[in-house]
Amino acid sequence: MNSDTKIIIGAIAASVVIIAGAVFLLGKDNSPKRAALGEATMTIDKIFEDFGDMKPDEEKTAVFTITNTSDSILRLWGVSTSCDCTFASVIIDGVASGEFNMPAHMIASLKNWIGEVPAKQTATLKVTYKPKIMPVTGIVTRQTRFATNDPKNAEVEVSVKANVL
Numbered sequence: 800m801n802s803d804t805k806i807i808i809g810a811i812a813a814s815v816v817i818i819a820g821a822v823f824l825l826g827k828d829n830s831p832k833r834a835a836l837g838e839a840t841m842t843i844d845k846i847f848e849d850f851g852d853m854k855p856d857e858e859k860t861a862v863f864t865i866t867n868t869s870d871s872i873l874r875l876w877g878v879s880t881s882c883d884c885t886f887a888s889v890i891i892d893g894v895a896s897g898e899f900n901m902p903a904h905m906i907a908s909l910k911n912w913i914g915e916v917p918a919k920q921t922a923t924l925k926v927t928y929k930p931k932i933m934p935v936t937g938i939v940t941r942q943t944r945f946a947t948n949d950p951k952n953a954e955v956e957v958s959v960k961a962n963v964l
Contacts, residue, residue, distance in 0.1 A: 836948040839873040841916075842866045843955060848926075850961040855930045861959050863924040865916065869949075873916040877946040878924075879905070884932040885941040885959070889914050890923040899943075930963045938962050 848861035867873035878899040880887055887899040897909045916922045926943045940960045946953060 836874045836913075837871055838950060839867055839869040839871040839916075839918075839948050841873050841947055841949045841952055842868055843924075843952075843957070846955075846957045848957075848959050850928065850959060853928075853930060853961045853963050855934055855936075855963055858927055858929045859959075859961065860925050860927040861957075863926065863957050865922045865924060867916040867918055867920055867922075870918045872918065873922075874948045875914040875916065875922065875945050876912060877944070878909075878912065879944055880926070881942040881944075882933055884929050885943065886927045886929070887943045888925050889945075890925070891916055892920070924957065926957060926959055928959050928961055930961065936963050 843866070844864040846863075848863075850859040850861070853859060865873075865875070875889060878887055878889060878896070879902050880900055883901055883904055885900070889896045889899075891914050896912055896914060897906070899905060899909055899912075902910060914922065924943070924945070926941075928939075928941055930939070938960065939962075940958050942956050942958050944954065944956045947955060
């Protein structure tokens with residue numbers, strides 16, 4: 800085997816090791832295990848809001864009310880948005896989380912955030928759309944998702960829509 804072939808094989812082997820390591824580290828499931836979080840029940844007042852017409856430099860916020868309808872603690876986690884132009888925050892008992900965004904753009908502490916809504920209490924999910932961050936025109940729909948320990952609402956998705964002028 801000549802030296803060029805050895806170099807190519809070495810580079811391929813190193814690439815495979817690097818890719819396998821990245822897949823292992825990035826694919827790691829850091830989400831809480833549902834069984835460890837107990838079970839609760841929840842409702843949400845709506846799952847969609849239409850902002851209507853918006854100028855590209857405007858910002859609009861939708862407010863969604865999440866109600867813990869059980870006698871157990873309702874846990875919320877894995878909050879993320881579908882676009883870098885959409886932001887979400889959760890307010891529980893007057894305390895606001897940080898600002899959630901797409902998972903690739905969030906700080907680690909928010910990726911691991913778990914909110915606890917006491918029995919029979921509410922939380923507020925605020926979703927803000929800022930079209931100037933990802934300039935588009937026309938009708939746009941953006942989503943925000945989160946997980947809960949309610950087996951019937953394990954994954955919840957809300958949407959906002961706007962007609963960007």
